Amino acid sequence: MSATGDTRRLLAVNLKDYLGAAATADWLGEVARRLPDAGVREEVELAVLPSFPLLERARRQLEGVGVEVGAQDVSAAPAGPHTGEVPAAMLAELGCRYVAVGHAERRVEFGESDAVVAAKVAAAVAHDLVPIVCVGEPDRRDADAAAATVIGQTLAALAEVSVAEVVVAYEPVWAIGAAEPAAAEHVLAVGAALREELDPTPHEARLIYGGSAGPGTLAPLSAGYDGLFLGRRAHRVEGLLEVLREALELRPPVHGGGGTR
Numbered sequence: 001m002s003a004t005g006d007t008r009r010l011l012a013v014n015l016k017d018y019l020g021a022a023a024t025a026d027w028l029g030e031v032a033r034r035l036p037d038a039g040v041r042e043e044v045e046l047a048v049l050p051s052f053p054l055l056e057r058a059r060r061q062l063e064g065v066g067v068e069v070g071a072q073d074v075s076a077a078p079a080g081p082h083t084g085e086v087p088a089a090m091l092a093e094l095g096c097r098y099v100a101v102g103h104a105e106r107r108v109e110f111g112e113s114d115a116v117v118a119a120k121v122a123a124a125v126a127h128d129l130v131p132i133v134c135v136g137e138p139d140r141r142d143a144d145a146a147a148a149t150v151i152g153q154t155l156a157a158l159a160e161v162s163v164a165e166v167v168v169a170y171e172p173v174w175a176i177g178a179a180e181p182a183a184a185e186h187v188l189a190v191g192a193a194l195r196e197e198l199d200p201t202p203h204e205a206r207l208i209y210g211g212s213a214g215p216g217t218l219a220p221l222s223a224g225y226d227g228l229f230l231g232r233r234a235h236r237v238e239g240l241l242e243v244l245r246e247a248l249e250l251r252p253p254v255h256g257g258g259g260t261r
Contacts, residue, residue: 007252009218010167010206010227011243012047012132013234014072014100024054028061030237036244041066044247045227047098052086059095070098070132073106076119088127099124102157103134104173114156122160131164132229133157136171136211143186146172147193154194158203165204168194169229175211176231182211184220191224206253215242219250226253 019027031048040046047068050058058069075085091099101124102117117133124131135153137146154168170190175182187209198205206226209217214233218225227247234240 009044009247009250009253010047010208011044011230011247012070012098012208013049013230013240015048015050015235016072016231017051018232018235021054024050025057025061027237028058031067031240032061032065034237034241035065035067043252044244046244049098049100055094055096068097069095070100071096072100074099074101074120074124076116076123088123088129092127092129097130098132098167099129101131101133104136104171104176114153117157118160121157125161125164130167132167132169134169134171136173138173140174143189146186147190150190150194151197154198163202167206167208169208169210170194171210171229178212181213181217187221188224214239215246218243218246222250222253
């Protein structure tokens with residue numbers, strides 16, 4: 001898992017489809033107003049992933065405040081007669097930098113296989129999008145067993161790309177929507193095993209944690225993780241700002257990765 005020169009923390013916010021159009025606009029506006037100028041660009045990278053119809057609005061409302069925009073999914077197919085799909089080329093045209101791929105909810109609710117995830121990663125990379133590859137064990141198990149699962153998922157997701165800038169989001173499925181995130185000891189052990197497996201690869205990768213992540217999650221994981229993949233606990237802007245303040249107080253991650261553009 002090779003690093004580029006970027007040592008900033010990464011905080012990515014998945015808005016999912018909890019918020020309607022008006023509520024999303026309000027959330028974006030509040031983020032744009034309250035985001036501190038210092039630190040976000042130089043020390044912490046913030047990315048927001050709204051629903052597809054709101055990508056253009058997000059790009060406009062967040063323009064000039066140092067926030068990247070990403071999509072919650074991408075089609076594995078190129079532009080063409082694929083009704084309802086959103087191809088990577090369109091996301092790139094809309095100004096997206098990131099795209100989430102293989103989220104547990106996509107795997108469970110829509111039956112996405114490792115092969116589908118790999119095809120989506122390849123489509124994203126082909127259009128200069130950075131995939132946030134979501135991996136995680138489906139149920140509680142010890143760290144060694146969890147690591148074996150996420151290593152397999154990660155290697156499968158990257159099977160169709162030779163060199164890529166990627167973000168790997170470790171999200172234990174059983175922790176998504178739970179009252180608390182997974183225990184730091186477990187998360188750090190899985191992350192260490194994943195880094196060891198990926199270190200010989202040419203991919204430029206950052207490792208972030210998701211799964212009920214929120215205020216107080218980052219500091220215990222900071223020795224092994226480059227940031228967080230936030231969900232509902234960042235849907236309240238004050239929660240996001242609290243995590244941001246915590247990130248700014250920490251030293252830059254020791255691993256880094258993922259260049260700026």
